[in-house]
Amino acid sequence: MSHVGIIGTGSYLPEHIMTNDDLSNFLDTSDEWIRTRTGIRERRISTDMTTSDLAYEAGVRALENSGLKSEDIDLIICATITPDYFMPSCACIVQDRLGAINAAAFDLVAACTGMIYGMVTAEQFIKSGMYENVLVIGSETLSKVLDWEDRSSCVLFGDGAGAVVMSKSRDGGKILTSKLESDGSKYNLLTCSAIPLQNPYVNIDNSKEAKIEMLRQPKIKMFGQEVFKYAVRTITDNINYILNKAKLTKEDITYIIPHQANQRIIEQASKSCKIPIDKFFMNLDRYGNTSAASVGIALDELLSSGQLKRKDRIILVGFGGGMTSGSILLEWS
Numbered sequence: 001m002s003h004v005g006i007i008g009t010g011s012y013l014p015e016h017i018m019t020n021d022d023l024s025n026f027l028d029t030s031d032e033w034i035r036t037r038t039g040i041r042e043r044r045i046s047t048d049m050t051t052s053d054l055a056y057e058a059g060v061r062a063l064e065n066s067g068l069k070s071e072d073i074d075l076i077i078c079a080t081i082t083p084d085y086f087m088p089s090c091a092c093i094v095q096d097r098l099g100a101i102n103a104a105a106f107d108l109v110a111a112c113t114g115m116i117y118g119m120v121t122a123e124q125f126i127k128s129g130m131y132e133n134v135l136v137i138g139s140e141t142l143s144k145v146l147d148w149e150d151r152s153s154c155v156l157f158g159d160g161a162g163a164v165v166m167s168k169s170r171d172g173g174k175i176l177t178s179k180l181e182s183d184g185s186k187y188n189l190l191t192c193s194a195i196p197l198q199n200p201y202v203n204i205d206n207s208k209e210a211k212i213e214m215l216r217q218p219k220i221k222m223f224g225q226e227v228f229k230y231a232v233r234t235i236t237d238n239i240n241y242i243l244n245k246a247k248l249t250k251e252d253i254t255y256i257i258p259h260q261a262n263q264r265i266i267e268q269a270s271k272s273c274k275i276p277i278d279k280f281f282m283n284l285d286r287y288g289n290t291s292a293a294s295v296g297i298a299l300d301e302l303l304s305s306g307q308l309k310r311k312d313r314i315i316l317v318g319f320g321g322g323m324t325s326g327s328i329l330l331e332w333s
C-alpha cells in the first residue's frame, strides 16, 4: 500500500518582533520571568496582515516547494481559531488568492492541535481516493484575541502560519501512523468566546456581570497550570502510543516536533518519555506559541535547515483547546 506523505512545506511570520522587554513596558512582567518560565524571548505580531494573508503566504511557499501548480490542488484545509470572518472560511479566501480553481476548501477548529488534525484529515481524503493533492495550512493572528492585560496568557502567544502539501508519497515525508484525540470534559481549561446569543427573545441570564461579560470582545482565557499538566501527559501518552503502534522504540526516532507552547512542558515530557531533550525541535524562543501554526512552522524550519536525512523518523505531537491532542509519525525518504 502506498503511503500518504508531505511533498512540500512553507511558513510565514509577520515582520514585527515583540520582545519580552516590549511587554514589560505595559505589563507587570519581565524578560527574566518569561524566559525562565516559558523559554520565550520574542514573538511576531501582525501589524497589517490578517489570518488569511499569513495563510496565503505560507501556502504559496509550500506549493512552490512541492513543485505542484495551484490548479493541481484538490482540497485546502485551513486550521485556525482566529479566522478573518465567520463566513467565508479562511480556506476559501486562500483558494481565491492562489487561483486553486479545482479545490474544495474548508476551515477546521482544533486549536493548537489544528495542524495535526488538518494533516490527518487530509491523509484520510487522500487514502480514500477522493482527493490527490491537499494543501493544509495552520494560520493564526492570536494577537487579536489576547487579553493584553492578562500577563499569565498574553506573553505566551504570537502570530504566524505554516503549511504542507500532501499527496500519495513520492519523495518527502510519508505518514506511517497517526492519532487524534479529544477530551471535551476539559473544554473550559482554554477558551476564547465567540459572540453571545442576540435576538429579540434572548432570555438566558440577566445578571449584570453576565451582560458585561457578553459585551466583551472574544479573549483567550486559560487555566495555565491545568493546561500544563494536560500537555505533559498527552505529549507523553501520544509518543508512547505511536511508538507502540508502529512497533518502534524511542531510539528509532530522530526528531520530535512538539507543539511550541512552553519549553518547560517540552522538558518535562522529554523526561517522562525518557527521550533526550535534544531530539525535541524547538523554535518557541523566537515565535512563542502560534497555536495551529506552530507544528507547521517548526516542520518547515527543520526541513529548511537541511538536518533531515533519508529514513529519519519524526513524530509531530500537539495539544490544545478542546482539549484536543494528536500525533503523526513521519519517515523521510
Ligand code: UT7
Pocket: 028, 029, 030, 033, 034, 037, 038, 112, 151, 152, 153, 155, 222, 223, 224, 225, 227, 228, 231, 261, 262, 289, 291, 319, 320, 321
Ligand atoms: O497551546 C496551549 C496554550 N497554553 C499553554 O501551553 C499554557 C500552559 N501553562 C503554562 O505554560 C504555565 O502554567 C504558565 C506559563 C501560563 C504560567 O507558569 P506557572 O509556572 O504555572 O506560573 P503560575 O501560574 O503558578 O504563577 C506563578 C506566579 C504568580 O504570582 P504569585 O501568585 O505567585 O504571586 C503569577 O501571578 O507568577 C505570576 N505570573 C507572572 N509574573 C510575571 C504569571 N504570569 C506572569 C508574568 N510575569 N507574565
